[in-house]
Amino acid sequence: MIWQNKLTKLLGIQYPIIQAPMLGVTTPEMVAAVSNSGGLGSLPVGGLSPEITRERIQKTKALTNKPFAVNLFVNALDNVNLEEALAIQDFLDKLGKKHNLEFDRKSPGSFTFYSYKEQIDILIEENIPVVSFTFGWLDNDCIKQLKNNGAILIGTATSVKEAKLLEDTGIDAITAQGVEAGGHRGTFINDEPLPQVGLMSLLPQIVDNVSIPVLAAGGINDGRTIKAAFILGASAVQIGTAFIPSNESLAIPSYKDRLLQAQDTDTQLTKAFSGRWARGIRNTFMTETEQSGLTIPEYTIQNSITGPIRAAAIKQDNNQLTNMWSGQSAPKIKLETCSDIFKELIKQTESIKSI
Amino acid sequence: MIWQNKLTKLLGIQYPIIQAPMLGVTTPEMVAAVSNSGGLGSLPVGGLSPEITRERIQKTKALTNKPFAVNLFVNALDNVNLEEALAIQDFLDKLGKKHNLEFDRKSPGSFTFYSYKEQIDILIEENIPVVSFTFGWLDNDCIKQLKNNGAILIGTATSVKEAKLLEDTGIDAITAQGVEAGGHRGTFINDEPLPQVGLMSLLPQIVDNVSIPVLAAGGINDGRTIKAAFILGASAVQIGTAFIPSNESLAIPSYKDRLLQAQDTDTQLTKAFSGRWARGIRNTFMTETEQSGLTIPEYTIQNSITGPIRAAAIKQDNNQLTNMWSGQSAPKIKLETCSDIFKELIKQTESIKSI
Numbered sequence: 001m002i003w004q005n006k007l008t009k010l011l012g013i014q015y016p017i018i019q020a021p022m023l024g025v026t027t028p029e030m031v032a033a034v035s036n037s038g039g040l041g042s043l044p045v046g047g048l049s050p051e052i053t054r055e056r057i058q059k060t061k062a063l064t065n066k067p068f069a070v071n072l073f074v075n076a077l078d079n080v081n082l083e084e085a086l087a088i089q090d091f092l093d094k095l096g097k098k099h100n101l102e103f104d105r106k107s108p109g110s111f112t113f114y115s116y117k118e119q120i121d122i123l124i125e126e127n128i129p130v131v132s133f134t135f136g137w138l139d140n141d142c143i144k145q146l147k148n149n150g151a152i153l154i155g156t157a158t159s160v161k162e163a164k165l166l167e168d169t170g171i172d173a174i175t176a177q178g179v180e181a182g183g184h185r186g187t188f189i190n191d192e193p194l195p196q197v198g199l200m201s202l203l204p205q206i207v208d209n210v211s212i213p214v215l216a217a218g219g220i221n222d223g224r225t226i227k228a229a230f231i232l233g234a235s236a237v238q239i240g241t242a243f244i245p246s247n248e249s250l251a252i253p254s255y256k257d258r259l260l261q262a263q264d265t266d267t268q269l270t271k272a273f274s275g276r277w278a279r280g281i282r283n284t285f286m287t288e289t290e291q292s293g294l295t296i297p298e299y300t301i302q303n304s305i306t307g308p309i310r311a312a313a314i315k316q317d318n319n320q321l322t323n324m325w326s327g328q329s330a331p332k333i334k335l336e337t338c339s340d341i342f343k344e345l346i347k348q349t350e351s352i353k354s355i
Numbered sequence: 356m357i358w359q360n361k362l363t364k365l366l367g368i369q370y371p372i373i374q375a376p377m378l379g380v381t382t383p384e385m386v387a388a389v390s391n392s393g394g395l396g397s398l399p400v401g402g403l404s405p406e407i408t409r410e411r412i413q414k415t416k417a418l419t420n421k422p423f424a425v426n427l428f429v430n431a432l433d434n435v436n437l438e439e440a441l442a443i444q445d446f447l448d449k450l451g452k453k454h455n456l457e458f459d460r461k462s463p464g465s466f467t468f469y470s471y472k473e474q475i476d477i478l479i480e481e482n483i484p485v486v487s488f489t490f491g492w493l494d495n496d497c498i499k500q501l502k503n504n505g506a507i508l509i510g511t512a513t514s515v516k517e518a519k520l521l522e523d524t525g526i527d528a529i530t531a532q533g534v535e536a537g538g539h540r541g542t543f544i545n546d547e548p549l550p551q552v553g554l555m556s557l558l559p560q561i562v563d564n565v566s567i568p569v570l571a572a573g574g575i576n577d578g579r580t581i582k583a584a585f586i587l588g589a590s591a592v593q594i595g596t597a598f599i600p601s602n603e604s605l606a607i608p609s610y611k612d613r614l615l616q617a618q619d620t621d622t623q624l625t626k627a628f629s630g631r632w633a634r635g636i637r638n639t640f641m642t643e644t645e646q647s648g649l650t651i652p653e654y655t656i657q658n659s660i661t662g663p664i665r666a667a668a669i670k671q672d673n674n675q676l677t678n679m680w681s682g683q684s685a686p687k688i689k690l691e692t693c694s695d696i697f698k699e700l701i702k703q704t705e706s707i708k709s710i
Contacts, residue, residue: 001710002710159618159619159620160618160619160620161618161620178553178555179534179551179553180552180553180555180556193623195619195620196534196551197535197619197620197683198533198534198535198553198554198555198573198574198683199553199554199555200533200535200553200554200555200573200574200575200580200583200584200684201535201573201574201619201682201683201684202619202683204577204579204580204684205618205619205684218553218555218556219553219555219556220555222559224559224586224587224588225555225559225587227586227710228555228583228584228586228587229555229583230710231579231582231583231586231707231710232579232580232583233579263514263515263516263560264514264515264550264552264556264557264560265514265515265516265550265552268548327556328552328553328556328557329555329556329559329560352586354709354710355356355357355582355585355586355709
């Protein structure tokens with residue numbers, strides 16, 4: 001297996017394996033472990049305050065002197081529709097009571113989600129070498145600022161159209177997110193009908209339609225899937241779900257356990273948790289929210305509204321009332337640390353015979 | 356590239372490339388062209404009368420002395436709900452008038468769809484070497500009869516659960532149908548929520564959970580995707596959409612043209628044409644039927660109801676009022692004959708460098 005290519009050189013990494021940014025699961029320890037292993041860790045900071053953003057970056061830097069990516073959410077921000085928000089909050093209060101979960105709702109005035117524009121200065125001051133992003137495109141000024149500072153920029157596409165639009169903004173690489181991927185869909189053009197293209201179809205079509213390197217995301221969890229992605233034209237793979245059961249992950253024990261037993265059809269796409277399509281393991285929250293018939297507010301509003309009940313569920317290790325993001329391929333490697341998982345991925349890939 | 360494996364030996368073929376059975380598109384000429392090229396052609400006979408079944412088999416046999424598969428639909432048959440059927444027929448009459456398409460509705464009493472059980476004797480009499488099937492499992496008696504006659508049996512699964520159930524019936528191989536695949540989903544356990552697993556996730560999981568050979572279907576249209584499927588553990592690939600534009604195909608010119616221009620997100624899953632989930636290029640029929648708000652009768656009833664308007668559309672080369680089944684990967688090889696398309700697939704696969 002030849003690991004080095006144009007992209008690994010650009011990123012200054014040994015192996016073209018990227019740990020997916022998973023807000024709520026990824027820790028500075030996870031990011032550092034993957035970067036120290038020769039891959040690229042990704043620190044998710046989407047929507048976080050400038051202060052917390054800086055704190056997490058500095059914590060990661062204290063654990064590695066290798067390059068890592070910082071991942072931004074570049075969506076536009078919506079206003080709250082108070083009536084819709086109130087209806088969902090009433091529903092969640094009842095849902096919590098039914099399942100003995102106590103929490104206080106937040107007033108819509110206190111919903112916070114920081115724009116990525118408030119984070120750019122910090123990324124520049126901290127000399128972040130790789131900036132990845134999802135839910136849209138970076139504006140021209142941010143691209144200029146980051147590029148002048150030497151950052152490599154990686155956007156996320158769920159269709160050929162999105163990939164071409166991102167390439168036109170002058171960024172360096174694109175992550176092709178197949179329908180198999182866990183967590184939020186990166187979709188930013190026409191989410192009705194939502195693009196749901198399998199990686200086997202999406203990856204080669206994006207590769208054929210852009211001239212910058214393409215990263216593959218979705219369904220990659222072992223040596224076979226890594227090698228297949230490279231055959232399809234990927235310059236790197238992005239792996240998320242496989243790292244969730246690790247020691248370095250913030251996932252609660254009942255989420256890790258459930259994930260390790262997951263089967264191919266256990267996940268589905270839902271807007272119930274955040275107002276944005278995301279793939280997770282089917283659970284009570286998802287089912288009951290969808291069956292409520294209520295209008296789910298747009299992202300990021302629904303995300304803020306469901307915050308308190310999810311936080312309460314996490315405290316009680318209750319995997320039925322918070323999100324269990326997962327791709328369609330459950331983790332196959334049952335090792336404890338991100339470093340061991342990473343090493344095993346490399347070993348498996350190298351052991352596949354050429355055909 | 357090493358083409359030979361346990362499955363090719365079992366099937367008696369040179370290349371593990373199977374032309375997908377596409378009822379309405381596949382001709383005996385297409386089947387024979389692929390079998391004569393060293394692959395395995397598949398003749399679809401789902402729901403056809405015993406007489407037509409025999410006629411098509413004999414026509415295929417006249418064109419090749421190589422093995423080919425005959426493909427059955429093994430679903431249970433539903434009764435007509437007259438009220439629902441009438442409402443859809445009224446809607447289709449209006450839709451036809453709006454688009455200047457003349458046709459006569461059929462009376463529900465004349466809806467015909469033959470059970471596969473009426474076709475088994477013919478398959479045995481004609482010594483069909485490979486019998487593939489979809490929409491369920493073959494009953495024990497049919498399996499015994501076919502096996503006693505030396506036939507190799509191949510079922511279709513859209514989930515690990517379906518694959519294991521099929522393996523338990525004692526068949527020889529399983530086609531793993533990724534969500535990328537065009538035409539009808541083979542799903543037969545729980546179609547709500549419909550399993551929509553991408554091939555990158557589905558294929559290795561099925562391979563790991565059964566001990567018989569697995570064929571890969573969905574998104575395969577060139578050398579890269581063929582090779583990737585083998586890396587993921589496939590013993591053969593099944594290719595449909597790539598053969599639709601060929602001379603040997605029954606597809607109308609406007610369907611072929613549309614397909615050759617198709618992009619990754621142009622298809623969607625719909626029940627509008629047949630009452631069963633199937634992937635095709637989005638068009639007027641699909642959109643207007645779904646927006647009608649009417650209850651779509653179950654397969655095969657809706658299939659019979661929409662028959663006349665689709666037949667009229669086909670006569671007028673109108674691709675907006677009949678089904679344009681397609682996978683998420685449009686045909687990439689723009690050659691005229693199935694034999695040339697097949698050769699090019701082999702050539703592309705062999706030219707991929709090992710990594």
